[in-house]
Amino acid sequence: MTFSVPIVVRGxxxxxxxxxxxxxxxQYAEHARWELLRSVGAPQDKLVASGIxxxxxxxxxxxxxxxxxxxxxxxxxxxxxSTGKTFRFRHEIRKLxxxxxxxxxxxxxxxxLTARKLVAAPGERLAALAERPDLLGL
Numbered sequence: 093m094t095f096s097v098p099i100v101v102r103g104x105x106x107x108x109x110x111x112x113x114x115x116x117x118x119q120y121a122e123h124a125r126w127e128l129l130r131s132v133g134a135p136q137d138k139l140v141a142s143g144i145x146x147x148x149x150x151x152x153x154x155x156x157x158x159x160x161x162x163x164x165x166x167x168x169x170x171x172x173x174s175t176g177k178t179f180r181f182r183h184e185i186r187k188l189x190x191x192x193x194x195x196x197x198x199x200x201x202x203x204x205l206t207a208r209k210l211v212a213a214p215g216e217r218l219a220a221l222a223e224r225p226d227l228l229g230l
Contacts, residue, residue: 132224
């Protein structure tokens, strides 16, 4: 199930060429992930209280079209689960006309905040905390 959030590109996020600064694409993706976790009932404070936190291990961005100040976009996020301690988030940043401006793939895990190691079966761990596990795509 795809989850998405709307964002309007703000003027202070632009670079000297007048388009969205490359680092801000990652901020948009992170915002969408936190909103998804909040929507499933696993916001940051609940994760921390349970002794875990998501950690990004790798990001890959494919820039397809520029974004300029005032552009309205939706940032989607889907989980891609596998066996082991890591999983992926797949993001699309899409203009209102349907044009895909960027694709982002994020490899992540859940960090045990005490042991400082990735937890096994992160999907199961998130599902156990979630109020809406159906949004996790498990």
